[in-house]
Amino acid sequence: MLIQQPTLVINKKICKANIRRMAQKAFQNRVTFRPHFKTHQSHEVGNWFRKFGVKKITVSSVQMADYFAEDGWNDITIAFPLNILEINRINSLAKKVKLNLLFESLEVLEIAEKKLKHNVGAFIKIDTGYHRTGIPIENIEKIDQLVEGFVKAKKCQLEGFLTHSGNTYKSSSKEKIKNIYQNAINKLHALRKKYKEPFPKLIISVGDTPSHSIMDDFSHADEIRPGNFIFYDLMQSEFGVCKESNIASVLACPVVAKHEDRNQIVIYGGGIHFSKEQIQINNINCFGKLALLNEYDWELLNEFYPLVSTSQEHGIIQLDELLIKNINIGDIVAVIPVHSCLTVHQHEQFITETGKLFFKFK
């Protein structure tokens, strides 16, 4: 197997260490570990989780739920507001597996009750401060109304409250991340208490890589759903959520041109291979960071050589006078992506550090 085009490379050893660390935390805290599989979108990587006792998973779309159901996963939470237009596909899926859906309005619950043919688990999506979606935790009236709906519901069985503190991704300090987590969990506890009657067994499900990576105490949650931690990325290492050595995926890209006048190389690897996610590092807007590729593994560099620009297929990496002499056209370099979830999504296959090729969901 020879790399000829931009190719996703995944280090299985690092992945397994990342899984082990998170699985141990979950075990120590006696919380259910329901990892989000939207980051890797792969049967193969999914299998690596099974060995750590993982039986329940999270996905971000009905299609992705289908893909993992095909591989034997039978307890799946679709962590996206129920899209009533997909009800037929959801019905087919709910016939085969234990499916958990997210609700945040009575309106959608009532439609689901009419159109669902099988029982499903249900979570109320709560917005604890990220303000993407979910019922704002302060909007007790709307939560009351929805809980009331679940009392009467027959197909949708309320299992708990679910939140995604995505605001931790924008927090530059560990202290802020901890505060966001603690604040969310405290509020969710108060909410659960309020609805002890008629729902004595509701669980609290949380999930974001930044807080779950830097904290050790999740004893107040019942379930954690981190996803990104399997690979991490430049954003997470820059924010201090992981070390660069914890990053488990890079993009291997052929060098197609050298510009020694400006110490830049052009790689085959652009916006369609990395996504256009960007981050500011040392006041440089960048789309990735150079590492060196050794066959199918990579070596981190102390120096910061940023992927400074991407168009559809081209990428430009800023080197210096020294390094540009050591990189040639036809070489393949490794680039650490800014946001692994989005970069991984762009590829339908990946190679592991031992040179094995696997197909994934796309």
Next chain:
Amino acid sequence: MLIQQPTLVINKKICKANIRRMAQKAFQNRVTFRPHFKTHQSHEVGNWFRKFGVKKITVSSVQMADYFAEDGWNDITIAFPLNILEINRINSLAKKVKLNLLFESLEVLEIAEKKLKHNVGAFIKIDTGYHRTGIPIENIEKIDQLVEGFVKAKKCQLEGFLTHSGNTYKSSSKEKIKNIYQNAINKLHALRKKYKEPFPKLIISVGDTPSHSIMDDFSHADEIRPGNFIFYDLMQSEFGVCKESNIASVLACPVVAKHEDRNQIVIYGGGIHFSKEQIQINNINCFGKLALLNEYDWELLNEFYPLVSTSQEHGIIQLDELLIKNINIGDIVAVIPVHSCLTVHQHEQFITETGKLFFKFK
């Protein structure tokens, strides 16, 4: 056919008008029209070009060249620096079609001469100011060296100089765009003159949607390779390159949640459906602009309702008090993408305004 998920919708009528306008300009200027097919990546849309006499095309990768060769296109320029690692695939392709490759170093030319099994057309990629790649037009020494290489070359037949003035995409005024074009063409003319001996028939190939859209006189070029103009997008309409009514593709997205407290709706449509390309409009960083969907066609809105945020699968559109009352969960809205090339790439199928479904390259 019912839209249930984020779905690319293409208006064939507008596309044909866009093609006609560009084909007429090419005809009037007596230049070859070799459109870039990386924007639509579709056999079907490719066919719409045939009716305007188009026989030569441009693509951005070897894979894409393969895809169009399969549909009978037999004169293809791969407008990306030749990636020598893909030489086997290039050989298979060059056996079947007239293939044109881009060179910008003697080193790559020498490798190509050794490894190519069939004759190919060759262009020297010249950087006339965009500074992505190509030999800087001032670097006469390097151009001399490469031209000298082509004198001896047997497989690679030099056909001309090629440039992509991508800097026009960053120019906010028509005057600046015209100047970039004129400057590039003047320099390329001087270059061609210099190499009249031993190459009396070299052509000048240019290609960028902004300049080709706003200018009428291309009489100094021999070939134009615009791509984006087939669909245009929010970036082009914002820069005054096209009208919003010329935009020929939108993403149809289901509404999955409403947040009346902040006049926002959440759509099923995120970074993996739009790409993360963004643009500043009225000081708002946005990923798209709302339009209304009527079955498979859309209606432009005078007001600006931006797609203000996208994560992997979610998008948030900022409405106002009035409009939010008229959009409901389960509705499907249209969103004009910031950069159609990248958005279109994310999809493997599209629907036309008459409800016909077509698969495309992905």
